[in-house]
Amino acid sequence: MTTTLSPVLSATWGAQRPWSLSTYESHDGYQAFRKALTMAPADIVTAVKDSGLRGRGGAGFPTGLKWSFLPQPDGGPRYLVVNADESEPGTCKDIPLMMASPHLLLEGVAITSFAIGCNHAFIYLRGEVVHVYRRLLQAVEDAYEKGYLGKDVLGSGYDLDVTVHAGAGAYICGEETALLDSLEGRRGQPRLKPPFPAVAGLYARPTVVNNVESIASVPAIIGKGVDWFRSMGTEKSAGFGLFSLSGHVVRPGQYEAPLGITLRELLEMAGGVREGHELKFWTPGGSSTPLFTAEHLDVPLDYESVGAAGSMLGTRALQIFDETTCVVRAISRWTDFYQHESCGKCTPCREGTWWLKQILHRIEDGEGTREDLDTLLDVCDNILGRAFCALGDGATSPITSGLQYFRAEFEAHIDGAGCPFDPAASALFPYTPRRRPAALEGASAGTAGA
The missing domain is CATH 1.20.1440.230 (NADH-ubiquinone oxidoreductase 51kDa subunit, iron-sulphur binding domain)
Known part of the structure; x- marks a missing residue:
């Protein structure tokens, strides 16, 4: 096996109290944000665009390009909304990320907000995960106390507020415009597009909506550089990602690896299909993606290869089913x-x-x-x-x-x-x-x- 795991998002998960601000700071936490505050916002957008980071929420749209769709400032507010309404059957990457590393997400929120000229960001969380909601609220409170959020952040003259909002538990609110309607207090239903959120999103103002993992990947790009990020993954699917293995596998869990790894390699790390059984079918990106079978074990798990094989990479929710499953x-x-x-x-x-x-x-x-x-x-x-x-x-x-x-x-x-x-x-x-x-x-x- 030539591909190895690449712990970046999950690098501190094994540390003592990884969710605490002190632990995060001891692992260079918020250093990328400090660096970003010395950069021109347009340069941050360019760096994320050049990195090749693609949306980790399922669609795979280039993140930096999405940011660049915002119109020129007109003196009014613009918003960042983090889609943390993880609801896809089989998907379980954002919740453990927020539980173990809430400050990684907040640092990504801070950098992104500064880059797009946002002074008020929202994290829309699935309401059932109360434990994650409480952890995020505590992380936000700690960040305010330390000066990473609030007025005159780190003496830079930049102001940023972050609101954590708990939804009522509707799968449809994972769709970005339905999420925005829900955030505004209305029934969560998709909006007609255009206009797109970048033009008229939250409160009819320019808005960027990104997945948790997408935003949490930003600090590493700014802190370690575009070339470092592009050294992992493939040419068109750069970087790393969390692969969620569940079902009939010996060691289910989160496996962070470069995009382009295969299920065969991941199964080898996870101990394979449960003893005495064999793989029957699996999902490459959650239940809303076309099924794969054992013949697809060596398909590289990147956007282009999975698409060419007839499915979608989606949220990289690899549900494994053996021959006993109907x-x-x-x-x-x-x-x-x-x-x-x-x-x-x-x-x-x-x-x-x-x-x-x-x-x-x-x-x-x-x-x-x-x-x-x-x-x-x-x-x-x-x-x-x-x-x-x-x-x-x-x-x-x-x-x-x-x-x-x-x-x-x-x-x-x-x-x-x-x-x-x-x-x-x-x-x-x-x-x-x-x-x-x-x-x-x-x-x-x-x-x-x-």
């Missing part, structure tokens, strides 16, 4: 989630996810037909590219890829009138049949006999 059950569970979390604003997503859910339940319960498989693909086709935001598109990905690689398993559910897997064998998605009302059992049996 792929129909797994996809049905994910579809339940997307149907539940659809905000209902657009018809393709609101109605389409409901029909996908019903059809998958029917197939899983042994009441489906071969025509249902074509109907699934037809409904997915009517959602893809027609929904108001990416939630609808993401809901179709596991279904279309599941049928591409495991159509025979779907057909086995139909031909065998039920799930062929032992319900006790799967540790992740055990099969629990949804029994029909007793009054319908006879009618169902009669139909089957006919």
